[in-house]
Amino acid sequence: xxxxxxxxxxxxxxxxxxxxxxxxxxxxxxxxxxxxxxxxxxxxxxxxxxxxxxxxxxxxxxxxxxxxxxxxxxxxxxxxxxxxxxxxxxxxxxxxxxxxxxxxxxxxxxxxxxxxxxxxxxxxxxxxxxxxxxxxxxxxxxxxxxxxxxxxxxxxxxxxxxxxxxxxxxxxxxxxxxxxxxxxxxxxxxxxxxxxxxxxxxxxxxxxxxxxxxxxxxxxxxxxxxxxxxxxxxxxxxxxxxxxxxxxxxxxxxxxxxxxxxxxxxxxxxxxxxxxxxxxxxxxxxxxxxxxxxxxxxxxxxxxxxxxxxxxxxxxxxxxxxxxxxxxxxxxxxxxxxxxxxxxxxxxxxxxx
Amino acid sequence: xxxxxxxxxxxxxxxxxxxxxxxxxxxxxxxxxxxxxxxxxxxxxxxxxxxxxxxxxxxxxxxxxxxxxxxxxxxxxxxxxxxxxxxxxxxxxxxxxxxxxxxxxxxxxxxxxxxxxxxxxxxxxxxxxxxxxxxxxxxxxxxxxxxxxxxxxxxxxxxxxxxxxxxxxxxxxxxxxxxxxxxxxxxxxxxxxxxxxxxxxxxxxxxxxxxxxxxxxxxxxxxxxxxxxxxxxxxxxxxxxxxxxxxxxx
Numbered sequence: 001x002x003x004x005x006x007x008x009x010x011x012x013x014x015x016x017x018x019x020x021x022x023x024x025x026x027x028x029x030x031x032x033x034x035x036x037x038x039x040x041x042x043x044x045x046x047x048x049x050x051x052x053x054x055x056x057x058x059x060x061x062x063x064x065x066x067x068x069x070x071x072x073x074x075x076x077x078x079x080x081x082x083x084x085x086x087x088x089x090x091x092x093x094x095x096x097x098x099x100x101x102x103x104x105x106x107x108x109x110x111x112x113x114x115x116x117x118x119x120x121x122x123x124x125x126x127x128x129x130x131x132x133x134x135x136x137x138x139x140x141x142x143x144x145x146x147x148x149x150x151x152x153x154x155x156x157x158x159x160x161x162x163x164x165x166x167x168x169x170x171x172x173x174x175x176x177x178x179x180x181x182x183x184x185x186x187x188x189x190x191x192x193x194x195x196x197x198x199x200x201x202x203x204x205x206x207x208x209x210x211x212x213x214x215x216x217x218x219x220x221x222x223x224x225x226x227x228x229x230x231x232x233x234x235x236x237x238x239x240x241x242x243x244x245x246x247x248x249x250x251x252x253x254x255x256x257x258x259x260x261x262x263x264x265x266x267x268x269x270x271x272x273x274x275x276x277x278x279x280x281x282x283x284x285x286x287x288x289x290x291x292x293x294x295x296x297x298x299x300x301x302x303x304x305x306x307x308x309x310x311x312x313x314x315x316x317x318x319x320x321x322x323x324x325x326x327x328x329x330x331x332x333x334x335x336x337x338x339x340x341x342x343x344x345x346x347x348x349x350x351x352x353x
Numbered sequence: 354x355x356x357x358x359x360x361x362x363x364x365x366x367x368x369x370x371x372x373x374x375x376x377x378x379x380x381x382x383x384x385x386x387x388x389x390x391x392x393x394x395x396x397x398x399x400x401x402x403x404x405x406x407x408x409x410x411x412x413x414x415x416x417x418x419x420x421x422x423x424x425x426x427x428x429x430x431x432x433x434x435x436x437x438x439x440x441x442x443x444x445x446x447x448x449x450x451x452x453x454x455x456x457x458x459x460x461x462x463x464x465x466x467x468x469x470x471x472x473x474x475x476x477x478x479x480x481x482x483x484x485x486x487x488x489x490x491x492x493x494x495x496x497x498x499x500x501x502x503x504x505x506x507x508x509x510x511x512x513x514x515x516x517x518x519x520x521x522x523x524x525x526x527x528x529x530x531x532x533x534x535x536x537x538x539x540x541x542x543x544x545x546x547x548x549x550x551x552x553x554x555x556x557x558x559x560x561x562x563x564x565x566x567x568x569x570x571x572x573x574x575x576x577x578x579x580x581x582x583x584x585x586x587x588x589x590x591x592x593x594x595x596x597x598x599x600x601x602x603x
Contacts, residue, residue, distance in 0.1 A: 072397065075391060075392045075400070076392045079391035079392040082388045082389075082391055083385060083388060083389060083590050083591060084590060085594075086594045086601075087425050087429075088411065088414070088418075088424050088428055089415075089603075090603055092411050095404055096404075096408055098391050098392070099400070099405065102397055102401045106398070197602060197603060201602055201603075202598060204598060204601075205598065310393070313393075314392065315395075317395065318394065318395020321395035321399075321449045321509070322396055323508070324501050324502050324505025325396075325501045325505065327505045327506045327509075328501040328504055328505045331504060
C-alpha cells in the first residue's frame with residue numbers, strides 16, 4: 001500500500017502519529033489517516049514502511065503476538081504424546097506437526113518484528129503474563145485420542161478463524177497466514193484420519209475417540225471468543241480489516257462444518273440441543289458455558305500454570321545457550337573486523353605500512 | 354502385523370538383518386531422545402532443528418526396521434534386551450551441551466558409516482546414499498553448536514567440556530566390528546572419526562577427552578543387547594500405549 005507512505009520518507013522528523021506538532025504536519029497527519037482509512041476500505045495491503053495509526057499497529061502486535069504465543073504454547077499438549085505415539089508412522093506425523101507449530105511461531109514473531117517489536121520483547125510479555133495465548137491449550141491431553149481431537153477440532157476451529165486473516169489488511173501477517181493455513185489444513189486432515197482409525201478400531205479405541213471429542217468440543221467452540229456483543233476488540237478490528245467476520249459468524253461456520261464430519265467419523269458431539277434449523281440454514285447449538293471460558297482465561301484452567309511454567313523453565317534453562325551463541329557471534333564479528341583492519345582491501349601488512 | 358509395512362521386497366536375514374537392526378535401532382532410539390526436547394528447547398530455531406534431525410532419524414529407522422520385519426512389532430514389542438542400539442544414543446538428553454556432545458559423537462560416526470555404505474554395493478547402499486545427505490546436516494548442526502558452546506561463554510565452555518567428558522566412555526563401542534557390516538573397517542572408521550572430531554574440538558578451543566573409551570562392560574554391549582538403566586524407562590514409555598491394545602491398528 002505505497003499510496004499512503006509519507007512523501008517525506010522515513011528520514012524526516014515525523015512522529016509515529018505523523019505529526020511533529022506544527023499545524024502543517026497536523027494537517028498531514030489528518031491526511032495520512034484519511035488516506036489510510038480509504039486504502040484499507042479499498043482492500044489495499046498495508047506494508048511495514050507505510051504510515052499507520054498507532055492503534056492499528058498496537059492492535060496488530062497484540063493479535064500477532066497472541067497468535068505466535070499460541071503456536072509455541074500449543075506445542076506442549078501435543079508434544080506430551082510424542083514419546084508415546086503408538087506407531088512409528090503416527091510418531092513421525094506428530095513430530096512433524098509439533099515442528100510445524102514451532103515454525104509458525106517463527107513466522108509470526110518475524111511478522112511482528114516488521115512492526116518494530118522484537119521476539120524477545122514479546123516472549124517476555126508472554127512469560128510475565130502480560131500477553132495471552134489461546135486458552136484452549138490450558139486443557140490437558142489425557143489420551144492418545146486427544147491428539148486426533150486437537151487436530152480435527154482445535155486446528156479446524158483455528159483454520160476457520162485464520163483463513164480470513166489471509167486477506168488481512170497487514171501484508172506480512174496476511175502472507176504468513178497463507179502458509180500457516182496450508183499446513184494447518186494438513187494437520188486437520190491428519191487429526192481427522194487419526195480419529196477415524198480409532199473410531200473404526202477396537203471398542204476401547206472407539207471409546208477413547210468419543211471421550212476425547214466429548215472433552216474438546218465445547219472448548220473448541222470457545223476458541224472463537226466471546227459472543228459478538230461482549231467482544232472488546234472486534235468492531236475496530238473489523239473496520240481495519242484485520243478481522244473480517246464476527247466471532248459468532250465464525251463459530252456458526254465451524255459448527256456447520258463439524259457436524260457432518262462427526263457423522264462420518266461415527267462419533268457424536270456432546271450437545272443435546274444440536275440440530276439442523278431449516279429456516280436459518282444452519283445448525284442450532286446449545287448454550288456455551290462462558291463462566292468456564294472466563295475462568296480458564298483468568299488462569300484457573302487445568303493447565304495454565306503448567307503451560308506457562310514449562311515455557312518459562314525452557315527459556316530460563318536455555319539462557320546460557322543463547323548467551324553462548326551471542327558471545328560467539330560477537331567474537332566472530334570482532335575477529336572479522338580485526339582481520340579487515342589488519343589487512344584492508346586484501347593488501348598485505350607491509351604494503352599497508 | 355500391526356504397523357505399516359514400507360517395503361514389499363524380501364526381508365533381510367542373518368547377519369545383514371542384524372546389521373539393519375543395529376543401524377535402525379541407533380536411529381530409532383536417538384530420534385526418540387531428540388523428540389523429548391519438543392517444547393523444551395533453548396530457542397525456537399532449535400525446536401525446529403532438533404525435530405528435523407529426529408524426523409530424519411525416524412525415517413531412516415523405519416526403512417531399516419522394515420528390511421527386517423514389521424517396523425511397529427520391532428519398535429514396540431521387543432524387550433529391552435533385544436534392542437541393538439549403541440549405549441551412546443540412549444543416554445538421557447541432559448542439558449543442551451550433553452545433547453550436542455551426543456550429537457557430535459554420533460553424527461560424525463553415522464556420517465562416516467553411511468558414507469562408506471553408500472560407496473559400496475551392499476543392501477544398505479540405496480538407503481545410505483540418501484541418509485548421508487541428512488547426516489551431513491546433522492554433523493554440521495553439531496559442529497556449529499560445539500563451536501558456539503566451546504568458544505561462547507565461560508559457562509558454556511565448562512558445560513560443553515563436562516558433557517564431552519561424560520559421554521566419552523560410550524564412544525569406544527562405535528568401533529567394535531558389527532556383524533553384517535563386514536565391508537566397514539572399524540579401525541579406519543575410528544581414525545577418520547577421531548581426526549574429524551579433533552579438528553572441530555580444536556577450533557572450539559576444547560580438548561579431546563582423555564578418559565577410557567570403554568567402561569568395564571561397555572565395549573560393544575549395546576549391540577549385544579546390554580543397555581543402561583535409563584533405557585528401560587525410555588522403552589517402557591515408548592511401548593506402553595502400543596502394548597496396552599494388543600493387535601489394534603493405529
